[in-house]
Amino acid sequence: MIKIYHNNRCSKSRLGVQFLEDAGKDFEVVKYLEDVxxxxxxxxxxxxxxxxxxxxxxxxxxxxxxxxxxxxxxxxxxxxxxxxxxxxIERPIVINDEKAVIARPTEKIAEIL
Structure with a gap:
């Protein structure tokens, strides 16, 4: 399962969520400011x-x-x-199994899908 460590107040983090949605991926959002x-x-x-x-x-x-x-x-x-x-904590962090990236720029997510 793909996880994204997300802060909704961050535009880069919102772009990361959008990237995963556009790619049609199932993923879990971890609101790391609340769920530290x-x-x-x-x-x-x-x-x-x-x-x-x-x-x-x-x-x-x-x-x-x-x-x-x-x-x-x-x-x-x-x-x-x-x-x-x-x-x-830098954001967004996207994890897919044993691979992870800091999604800055957002396109880095593609490296681990």
């Missing part, structure tokens, strides 16, 4: 993406700039920061 991934889930997502935790952080968010920027954080601390402040 656990540390274990986020660790698995990062592994599937093949990136480091900092690459999933929205570093331009005010909370990152005020509370975390410039600090020497471990990967575990970065993941905890995203769990505590899910607005920091």
């Amino acid at each position: 991934p656990t540390e274990a889930e986020l660790t698995e997502i990062i592994k599937l993406l093949g990136i480091s935790p900092i690459e999933l952080v929205r570093t331009n968010e005010a909370i990152w700039k005020s509370d975390y920027k410039g600090k020497d954080l471990t990967d575990v601390q970065i993941i905890k920061a995203m769990v505590e402040n899910p607005k920091l």
Whole structure:
């Protein structure tokens, strides 16, 4: 089952949902601001993406700039920061079995379908 980690207030995230609908795919929407991934889930997502935790952080968010920027954080601390402040998680994330992408640009979704 395809999953999209979605924030309806984000235009890129809405485009991701639209892309999947237009492709005729069945998918599950995870509203990650309400249904926040656990540390274990986020660790698995990062592994599937093949990136480091900092690459999933929205570093331009005010909370990152005020509370975390410039600090020497471990990967575990970065993941905890995203769990505590899910607005920091880059979006949309699309997962299809053992493949995942950050759908920026939206067309990256096609790589895992």
